[in-house]
Amino acid sequence: MPTTSRVFFKTAFAYLILGAILGMLFLIHRWLPLGDKLLTLRASHIPFLLIGWLTQFIMGGAWWLLPPLPSRPLPDDTRPERRGQHQRGSEPLFWTTFVLLNIGIWLQALFAPLYSWTHQETFRILDSLSGPFLVAAVLTFVLNVWARVRALGKG
């Protein structure tokens, strides 16, 4: 398992635990009130689980397990052969995906509740910036693995 996927998986499991703890607090709140502000953290619970956990886990798994790129894309290609980790695609681009995705998650997870509590316009702007970060993250990911969605054994 490459380092890149290991970081994705470990981060995904951390989000799963964080999301489940938040979910637990929401359910406890119905029995023992923990303060009205707690429920605004639903805006963090959802991206933690759907993006931080599930999406990030799938990305880490795809990077690890999809068929490798051919060592030489075309027979007359003069570029050096791809070897080892280079057959997975661009590692810097995969790290870019990781950074964009996690910035997007935290922008939403931190600033959506902060805006609900304070109604400061800055927080709303920061929260809405999460969208472009998340879109950029999934675009970089799909571009990076697109060519690896192919039949095994060719090249």
Add this chain to the structure above:
Amino acid sequence: MPPIARIYVKTAFAYLIVAFALGALMLLDRWLTFSRWLRVLYFSQLHLLVVGWMSQLALGVAYWMFPRYRERPDPRGPDRLAWTAYGCLNIGLLLRFLCEPFYLMGPRPWLAALLALSGVLQAVAVTAFGVLIWGRIRPLR
């Protein structure tokens, strides 16, 4: 595929079917108006999909495919911990599924306590699974 992973994956498929069947009933209810029950099932159905189906499938596949410990008698980690995570996750999820509609139709302290317990069980489950799998997120040897 080891038996524990098979149980995780098969349980996930069962939740998938139940959640889609409920979703179909909820959609038909907009037209045929079967029962007010279906209107309070929204959050439970959502959690059946996200926790019961998607997350449980991911956990089962991780348990199956992540690198094993070659040097240990339990190459996938302690079975007891895997079963604890499975039991807590599913008891917690089913408890929520059974109690939440009644709670939404008429809150009672004992229902709220059972819902709190369901949240604790699910958080314990994912923490136990995290402990189980953490050491296996490592290079293949």
